[in-house]
Structure formats: structure tokens, C-alpha cells
Amino acid sequence: MERGWSRERRAFRQHYTTDVLDSSLLRMPVVGFITPSDPMWTSTLKAMDAELVTDSLVCRYDPSASPDGLRGAEGTFSLCSFAYVNALARAGRLDKARVTFEKMLTYANHVGLYSEEIGLTGEQLGNFPQAFTHLALIDAAISLDRELDRHPRSVARRHTSS
Numbered sequence: 001m002e003r004g005w006s007r008e009r010r011a012f013r014q015h016y017t018t019d020v021l022d023s024s025l026l027r028m029p030v031v032g033f034i035t036p037s038d039p040m041w042t043s044t045l046k047a048m049d050a051e052l053v054t055d056s057l058v059c060r061y062d063p064s065a066s067p068d069g070l071r072g073a074e075g076t077f078s079l080c081s082f083a084y085v086n087a088l089a090r091a092g093r094l095d096k097a098r099v100t101f102e103k104m105l106t107y108a109n110h111v112g113l114y115s116e117e118i119g120l121t122g123e124q125l126g127n128f129p130q131a132f133t134h135l136a137l138i139d140a141a142i143s144l145d146r147e148l149d150r151h152p153r154s155v156a157r158r159h160t161s162s
Contacts, residue, residue, distance in 0.1 A: 036092070
């Protein structure tokens with residue numbers, strides 16, 4: 001908690017000697033490292049919104065801030081985008097979680113399968129089909145459904161009944 005938290009960024013970081021964010025942080029509330037409502041976590045989630053999320057799609061990390069030595073650009077990661085839905089739902093940001101989940105559903109192919117990455121124009125890139133992505137989809141769906149059931153008066157739930 002002490003070394004992984006950046007006071008300057010008001011967010012947890014990729015590793016102890018940087019202030020760079022990484023989408024692996026999305027696992028923190030899932031594994032019980034921190035509660036989804038902890039101010040340190042919600043601050044980290046907001047920082048990730050600003051830095052790693054583009055129109056609901058999530059990058060693993062910012063390669064320009066944390067060079068990985070690989071050539072070329074990579075797309076956003078489907079697994080990370082579903083992990084983001086899971087984190088949003090657990091943090092009580094149900095409207096954002098629902099919209100993000102629904103947008104992600106549009107990136108599946110004609111039989112509902114996902115690749116590892118989504119390119120800038122929405123094309124599927126990388127390993128296909130990507131089993132870990134499908135597991136993250138299931139986790140996101142379960143968390144979102146559970147949280148919507150806990151908060152039946154939320155705007156997110158009202159839209160599903162119309």
C-alpha cells in the first residue's frame with residue numbers, strides 16, 4: 001500500500017519506481033487487495049479513466065510512458081476492457097459500467113467471439129479467439145448483474161426494463 005501508491009498521481013502505479021498506470025491494477029478489488037469503494041481505489045480508477053481508456057476501450061498501459069521494446073502499436077485489450085467494466089460495477093459506477101459493457105458487446109464477431117485486441121477502427125487483432133477475454137466478459141457480466149440487483153433504482157437498471 002505504501003510503496004505502490006503514488007501521492008503525486010493519487011493513484012496506484014505500475015511498479016514502485018514509476019508513476020505510470022497499468023491496467024493490471026484493475027484486479028486490485030477483485031483479489032481483495034482493496035475495497036472497491038476505498039478512496040485510494042476510486043482515485044486510481046479515475047486516473048485510469050483519463051489515461052488508459054478511450055471510448056470505453058482500455059489499453060494495457062501507455063507504451064510511450066513505459067516502453068516495452070516491441071515494435072509497432074498495439075490495440076486496446078478486450079480483457080482489460082471487460083476488467084474495467086467489472087471494476088466500475090464494483091465501485092458503484094453502474095451507468096458507466098453498463099454503457100461500457102454494452103459497447104464492448106458490439107466488438108464481438110458474428111458468433112460472439114473476441115480477439116485479444118481491438119484496433120483503432122474496431123477490427124479484431126491478436127490471438128483469436130481469446131479465452132481469457134471471454135472469462136473476463138463472464139466476470140464483468142456477473143459483477144454488473146449483481147450490482148444492478150443491489151441497486152434496483154439506479155438509472156442503469158431502469159433502462160433495461162424499458
